[in-house]
Amino acid sequence: MNVVINWLAFLQVFIASLIGAAAIVTFYAVGLRLLVRSGHAPVVSPAEFTDAITVVTPKELRRAEKAAAKAARKSPLTEGQKRLALIGAYGCFALCALAVIGGILIIVIGH
Incomplete structure (x- = not known):
């Protein structure tokens, strides 16, 4: 062969x-x-896993959404x-x- x-x-x-x-x-x-x-900044809520190293709290998620909305308003375009x-x-x-x-x-x- x-x-x-x-x-x-x-x-x-x-x-x-x-x-x-x-x-x-x-x-x-x-x-x-x-x-x-x-x-249109994508803000995705993380999935929670039982063995996750870092879990984003709802407060941190709201803060990220607020920051994304603020950045969208400040756009010079x-x-x-x-x-x-x-x-x-x-x-x-x-x-x-x-x-x-x-x-x-x-x-x-x-x-």
Whole structure:
């Protein structure tokens, strides 16, 4: 039994996965930045686990929501710029989703 490894194909898969991962992370980071810039800072209440190292209290959560609302009011952007940033954020998130769906399709179709 003789095993032959196609190193060129291995290199192509490695480079494609590296570029795909970098693209997804970049688009997500830019989308999150634009979302915050548009005044829609995501404040997520943490899930409580029994063995959690740090648990955010409701008081700390209210303080974070208040700080996010204050930052949104102090934004120097006009309403049109905020709207454009929000559209850009959603576009970046859509590109992330398309990249993930495309990767899954490539795996499923086996091309």
